[in-house]
Amino acid sequence: MQEICSGILNNHVLVVALIACLAAQIVKLPIELVKNRKFNLRYLVTTGGMPSAHSSFVGALAAGVGQTMGWESPDFAIAAIFAIIVMYDAAGVRQAAGKQARILNQIIDEFFEEDHNLNEARLKELLGHTPFQVLVGLGLGITIAWIAGPAY
Helix, strand or coil: CHHHHHHHHCCHHHHHHHHHHHHHHHHHHHHHHHHHCCCCHHHHCCCCCCCCHHHHHHHHHHHHHHHHHCCCCHHHHHHHHHHHHHHHHHHCHHHHHHHHHHHHHHHHHHHCCCCCCCCCCCCCCCCCCCHHHHHHHHHHHHHHHHHCHHHC
C-alpha cells in the first residue's frame, strides 16, 4: 500500500493536474467575492463558476502528458481527446442541465406561490460552465503545467 501511495505522489503529471484543479477552485473565491459581494467557502467544493476546475484539471493533465510523453505520442492523443470530451460536457450538457434546473425551480416557485410541502430540495442550477469559463480554466491548467514543466 505504501508503494502505491508513493508511486502516486511521484506521478508529477497527476500531482500538477491536481494542483491546477485546486488552483481553479481557489480562484473562484475572490471572483465570487467581487461578483456577488459575499465570501462563501462552498465555492471550494462546488461545480460551475469561473474558472472551470474540470477544464483546468484536464488541460494540465493533457499538457503534462504532452510534455513528458511527447506531443506525437498516443498517450497525449488520449489525454487530449479526454480533455475535449470533459470540456465539451462542462460547457454543453451540464450547462443545459443547469438551465433546465433554473426553469424547473422557477415553475415550482410560481406554481406554488403559497406554502408548499415539497419533499425534494431545489434543483442545483450552477452545474456547467460558459465557453469562456471553460477556456479560462483550460488556460489556467496549461499555464500551471508549463510552469511545472521542469518538475517532470
